[in-house]
Amino acid sequence: MLKxxxxxxxxxxxxxxxxxxxxxxxxxxxxxxxxxxxxxxxxEIATDFNASQNEFKITPVFKGTYEETLTAGIAAFRAGEQPxxxxxxxxxxxxVIGAKGATVPVQDLLASNxxxxxxxxxxxxxxxxxADADGKMIGxxxxxxxxxxxxxxxxxxxxxxxxxxxxxxxASVTAPALKEAGYIPMAQSHLPWIFTENFFSRHNLPFAxxxxxxxxxxxxxxxxxxxxxxxxxxxxxxxxQGFFEWYGTGWNDNQKPFEEGKIGMWFGxxxxxxxxxxxxxxxxxxxxxxxxxxxxxxxTQTFIGGAALFAMSGKSDEENKATAEFFRxxxxxxxxxxxxxxxxxxxxxxxxxxxxxxxxxxxxxxAAEVGVLQLLLPAGDNTxxxxxxxxxxxxxxxxxxxxxxxxxxxxxxxAFATIEKEANELLERFNKTQG
Amino acid sequence: MKRAGFNQLGLxxxxxxxxxxxxxxxxxxPAVFAIYSSFYLQDPFGxxxxxxxLENYTGxxxxxxxxxxxxxxxxxxxxxxxLSLSIALLLAVKADKVIRGxxxxxxxxxxxxxxxxxxxxxxxxxxxxxGTGPITEFLALFGWEFKLGVxxxxxxxxxxxxxxxxxxxxxxxxxxxxxQSIPQSVKEAAMIDNRSGVRRFWDVTFxxxxxxxxxxxxINITYSLFDTFGTVDTLVKGEPGNNPMTLVxxxxxxxxxxxxxxxxxAQSVILMVLVLLLTVFQFRLIDRRIHYT
Numbered sequence: 001m002l003k004x005x006x007x008x009x010x011x012x013x014x015x016x017x018x019x020x021x022x023x024x025x026x027x028x029x030x031x032x033x034x035x036x037x038x039x040x041x042x043x044e045i046a047t048d049f050n051a052s053q054n055e056f057k058i059t060p061v062f063k064g065t066y067e068e069t070l071t072a073g074i075a076a077f078r079a080g081e082q083p084x085x086x087x088x089x090x091x092x093x094x095x096v097i098g099a100k101g102a103t104v105p106v107q108d109l110l111a112s113n114x115x116x117x118x119x120x121x122x123x124x125x126x127x128x129x130x131a132d133a134d135g136k137m138i139g140x141x142x143x144x145x146x147x148x149x150x151x152x153x154x155x156x157x158x159x160x161x162x163x164x165x166x167x168x169x170x171a172s173v174t175a176p177a178l179k180e181a182g183y184i185p186m187a188q189s190h191l192p193w194i195f196t197e198n199f200f201s202r203h204n205l206p207f208a209x210x211x212x213x214x215x216x217x218x219x220x221x222x223x224x225x226x227x228x229x230x231x232x233x234x235x236x237x238x239x240x241q242g243f244f245e246w247y248g249t250g251w252n253d254n255q256k257p258f259e260e261g262k263i264g265m266w267f268g269x270x271x272x273x274x275x276x277x278x279x280x281x282x283x284x285x286x287x288x289x290x291x292x293x294x295x296x297x298x299x300t301q302t303f304i305g306g307a308a309l310f311a312m313s314g315k316s317d318e319e320n321k322a323t324a325e326f327f328r329x330x331x332x333x334x335x336x337x338x339x340x341x342x343x344x345x346x347x348x349x350x351x352x353x354x355x356x357x358x359x360x361x362x363x364x365x366x367a368a369e370v371g372v373l374q375l376l377l378p379a380g381d382n383t384x385x386x387x388x389x390x391x392x393x394x395x396x397x398x399x400x401x402x403x404x405x406x407x408x409x410x411x412x413x414x415a416f417a418t419i420e421k422e423a424n425e426l427l428e429r430f431n432k433t434q435g
Numbered sequence: 436m437k438r439a440g441f442n443q444l445g446l447x448x449x450x451x452x453x454x455x456x457x458x459x460x461x462x463x464x465p466a467v468f469a470i471y472s473s474f475y476l477q478d479p480f481g482x483x484x485x486x487x488x489l490e491n492y493t494g495x496x497x498x499x500x501x502x503x504x505x506x507x508x509x510x511x512x513x514x515x516x517x518l519s520l521s522i523a524l525l526l527a528v529k530a531d532k533v534i535r536g537x538x539x540x541x542x543x544x545x546x547x548x549x550x551x552x553x554x555x556x557x558x559x560x561x562x563x564x565x566g567t568g569p570i571t572e573f574l575a576l577f578g579w580e581f582k583l584g585v586x587x588x589x590x591x592x593x594x595x596x597x598x599x600x601x602x603x604x605x606x607x608x609x610x611x612x613x614x615q616s617i618p619q620s621v622k623e624a625a626m627i628d629n630r631s632g633v634r635r636f637w638d639v640t641f642x643x644x645x646x647x648x649x650x651x652x653x654i655n656i657t658y659s660l661f662d663t664f665g666t667v668d669t670l671v672k673g674e675p676g677n678n679p680m681t682l683v684x685x686x687x688x689x690x691x692x693x694x695x696x697x698x699x700x701a702q703s704v705i706l707m708v709l710v711l712l713l714t715v716f717q718f719r720l721i722d723r724r725i726h727y728t
Contacts, residue, residue, distance in 0.1 A: 065673065067692045074479045074694065095694055099480035247565060248584030249676030393693035396675070400500075403677025407586060425494070429695070432476040435485035 026322040028084035028315075030060045033069040033307065034143070037274065041342040049329050056322035058085075066092065066307065067392060073312070077102060082312040084323050087142060089307040090193075091391040093130055094213070096310055097138050098389055098434055103310040104320065105132070106140040106327060113324035121331075125301050125375030126348045129385035130308040133214050139308030140327050143345045145271035146302045147194040148370045149290065153283040155183045155264045163265065166293045167234065175243035178264035186244045188267035189254040192398040193305055194289075195235070195267075197386065199228055202291050204300040204380030213387035219427055221388065223398075224420035227295050233412050236405055246406045249399045269305060270371025273344030286367040288374050301377040303385055306345060337361075346371045389430025394423045466707065472700035479694040491701035501685075508660065508681045511595060515659040518599040520651060523606030524644075528636070530607075531614045541611065548604035552662060556669025559597035563589075584671070590678045594670055598663045606651050613647035614640070653717055660710075682706060 034042045039062055046060045063069040066089035073086040088096045096102060110117040119127050119137055125146065130139035151163050159181035164170040170186070178185040188194055200207040206222050213219040238244035245263070247253040258266035261282040267289070268276075276284060291299035309330070311323045329335060336352030339345060341361065347353045353372055356362065362369040388394060401415040410418075441447045473491050477484035495501045526544055533540050550558070562570045563583040574581045581589050617640060625639040641648075664683050671678045675688060683706065690699025 071691050071694065078481050092694075095479060099478050099482050101482055102480040246585065248582075249674045249678070250584060250672045253565065253584060253672075390693060390695060393689065393695060396688065396693070399674065399676040401677075403585070407677065409587070409677070422500070426695075429476055429494075429698070432485040432487060433478045433697075434483045435476075 025055055025057045026318045027057050027059065028319050028322045028326070030058055030085040030087075030309075030326075031063045031069055031073055031083040032060055032087040033063060033066045033089070034087075035062060035064075038143070038343055041339060044342075045330065045335060045339065048335070049326055052329065053325075056325055058322070058326055070095065077312065077314075080314070082314065084312060084315055084319055085326070086310050086312055087307045088139065088310055090129070090303075090305050091395055093139065093308070094387050094389045094391055094430070097130070097132060097387070098430075102313060103138060104313050104315075105136055105138045106309075106311060107137045109311050109320060109324050110327060113321050115324055115328050121349050121351065123346070123348060123350055123353060123372065123375055124379055125304055125383075126346075127384070129304050131385075133211075133216060139310045140330070141304065141306075141348045142309045142330070143271065143306040143339075143343065144304040144348055144375075145269040145306040145345050146304055146371050146374055147190070147198050147267055147289060148270050148286050148374060149265055149267055149288065150258065150272070150276065150284055150286045150367075151265040152183070152258070152261060152263060153285055154261070155181060155282075159183070159264070163287045164290050165288075167231075167290050168293050170290055171234065171238070171243070174264075175238065175241075179242055183264040184242070184245045184257070184262055185264045186238070186266070187247065187254050187258055187263045189251045189269075190267075191402045192395040195231060196223070196228065196398060198289065198302045199231055200386075201302045201380075201383045202289050202299050203227065203295045204298075204382050205295075206382050207386045208388060212382060212385065214385070218431060219388060221394070221420060221423040221427065223423065224416045227292070229412050229416055230294075231292070232402070232405055232415070236412065239406055249403060269344075270374075271306060271343060271345045273368055273371075274342060275344070284367070286370040288370060288377075299377070300380040300383050302374050303383070304346075304375065340368075344368065344371075346375060388423075388427060389433070390426040393426050394419075397422045397426075469700045469703050469707075472696055473704050474697075476697040479696060487697065491697045492705075494698070495701055495705065504680060504682055504685050507591070507679045511591070511598075511663075511679070511681060512656055512659040514595045515598045515602065515663070516652065516655040518595065519602040519606055519655060520648070522599070523603045524610050524648075526603070527607050527610035527614055528640075530611060544607050545604045547601065548608070550601060552598075552601060552665030553669050555597050555601040556666040559593050559666070559670055560672075563593045584676075584678060587677060587679055590670065594663070594667060594679065597670065598659060598666050601666065602655060602658055606655065609647050609651055610644065613644045617643050649717075656713065657710075660706075 030046065032039075032042055042060050042062075046058050050057050061083070063072045066087075069086070070088055070092045073082060073088070076082045086096075107117055107119075117137075119131075119135070122137075122141065126141045126144050127137075128135060130141060131137050149163065155178060156163065159174075159177040161174050161177045164174040175185040197207065199205075205225070205227060206212060208219050208221050210217060210219040235244055239246060245257070247257065251268075255266065255268060255272070257263050258268075259276065259279045259281060261280075270286075273286070289302060309327070311320065311327075315323070331349055333347075333349065333352040333355040336347040336349060337356045337359070340347045340352065340356060347356060397419055401410065401419050404410040405412055405415050474486060474488060475484045476487050476491070530537070530540050530544060560583070562568050563581065564571060565582055565584070568581075568583070571581045571583070583590055583593055621639065621643070622635075625635045629635055629638070660681070661683055663681060664687070667681055667684045668687075671680060671684075675684070680688065682702065686699045686702045686706070689695045689702065693699075
């Protein structure tokens with residue numbers, strides 16, 4: 001019996017290899033960092049692409065966290081074993097785009113394979129984040145998100161307030177009412193991303209010299225400035241007054257109390273929407289990030305977070321064609337809308353956004369639209385993105401100093417002086433790696 | 436005595452070769468490569484690089500942050516070594532006296548050895564979890580608001596406890612076998628000389644255990660410097676932020692997370708030198724004062 005089964009399995013395996021060889025399809029690989037439910041959505045995209053035609057076959061491989069995926073891709077590239085498509089996150093963009101020759105710019109890849117490309121097809125907030133100094137798109141935006149504010153509907157009803165539009169409103173009206181109603185008014189999951197990078201985009205303030213780092217040459221961070229220092233002085237005061245709670249650097253440690261219904265409002269990613277729908281114990285909704293009226297009366301759009309897909313260089317023309325076809329498939333409105341609904345990441349093209357609207361998705365789930373709406377807000381000189389090398393380490397420095405501010409180990413002035421000093425040292429070092 | 440030896444050079448070299456190749460490929464080559472990289476700042480993908488001479492080293496030595504991590508590593512290693520050695524010794528002395536069910540006791544005490552450091556760290560995360568961990572709840576009874584991952588000292592304490600706990604069984608096994616190898620006649624002779632168990636322990640048993648203790652000291656220092664990586668990684672959840680970390684973990688954070696190959700190579704060269712000095716110190720200085728019988 002066992003022998004028979006083995007024989008059957010062997011002949012089946014043989015049959016499969018034979019049949020796939022018969023088609024002579026071009027095989028490409030895709031390294032990504034999407035675990036759990038997101039990983040399943042990635043696998044579905046790959047399966048759908050493979051089923052949609054029979055010339056190309058893509059195989060997605062999960063490589064761990066964003067950092068681990070980038071490191072694995074670098075090691076593989078140095079050994080000549082790089083995948084065709086690699087997912088690189090926002091903070092790693094400078095590393096991969098800086099290494100000219102490591103990737104084939106997506107715009108060139110599509111053009112050389114006869115696929116129409118118009119950067120205006122992409123929604124404004126997404127267009128230039130992964131582009132070079134001339135505005136040429138290098139990485140294909142994939143899972144794009146932006147920080148938004150989620151709020152506990154019950155808590156706001158009980159407190160008798162509405163979600164704050166400005167931080168001034170939060171401090172004087174919202175927070176005291178939520179605290180009175182027995183909630184911790186506010187929590188957040190990523191201080192460098194939400195309260196630093198997107199503080200600069202929301203208020204249209206420069207985050208770095210040299211066109212936010214997009215230009216050639218030396219870049220200096222502009223983090224030791226009065227506006228951002230006022231933000232963190234306020235955060236520390238709010239923490240002391242019981243208006244804000246901080247549960248450490250880990251994302252989930254901060255999200256969990258919100259899911260349990262203890263927190264009034266929580267700042268997370270527009271991509272958190274899919275997960276929250278399953279985990280939140282209470283009704284919740286979302287709205288735009290608040291801004292400081294004292295800083296600006298015309299708040300702007302925010303940066304995208306998440307990651308992009310890069311076509312690695314050193315591949316044959318056939319494989320590059322397969323990659324280009326896969327990118328075309330990925331950017332199609334149907335695939336984008338499905339990905340948007342499955343995960344909560346924003347659709348990257350105008351056509352996809354229109355399709356989701358036409359399907360009535362946002363009437364059903366208004367919170368799902370918030371991320372897109374925020375990315376469609378008026379742009380400013382400083383909102384297309386930022387490009388800084390060794391940015392992962394710069395974020396680590398920020399996390400370290402912010403933790404020290406909030407635990408009272410350092411002052412806001414000292415912390416931002418340290419961040420400025422260490423970040424500029426890192427930028428200078430990164431500049432030398434490009435030499 | 437007649438010395439056994441080989442007549443020709445060929446055979447011994449051939450017999451040694453597999454081991455030598457392994458050492459060369461997995462130790463010397465990476466070490467040389469690390470020293471080489473530490474003089475450069477290079478693009479992770481391997482496109483650009485700049486020779487910076489000793490800049491990676493001077494940068495580290497003048498960095499206040501690197502010094503903080505180094506100080507923490509020393510304090511952490513001393514605490515872990517001291518706690519795991521002393522608690523293991525206490526347990527071994529007590530277990531040595533147990534006669535009924537001795538094997539069960541010993542097996543139970545050795546069990547923890549099977550727990551891998553990352554798993555130990557994960558158990559630490561659960562035990563010390565903010566708000567819901569059993570130890571956190573216990574400490575809250577005394578009004579201590581323990582916050583893992585938020586408060587530097589709290590996280591440091593959890594690291595020391597988990598790392599020491601994980602290492603106690605190894606020390607226990609060695610101490611116990613050391614105790615059992617002390618001849619019964621010596622113990623009986625000591626019993627006639629002095630009734631005080633404490634005095635007998637410090638005057639007779641402990642000196643006889645010294646070779647074991649010295650060996651364990653070396654093992655424990657190496658353990659707390661290097662093998663606690665998994666524990667640290669799990670307890671800080673991969674993102675240290677304002678939490679403590681050890682020098683080895685910083686090599687990983689800067690090199691693997693941050694893709695700073697030159698800087699992290701310089702850090703690992705510093706660690707290599709540290710280990711070299713430690714080894715020389717241990718075998719030159721301490722070895723002379725300890726008598727192996």
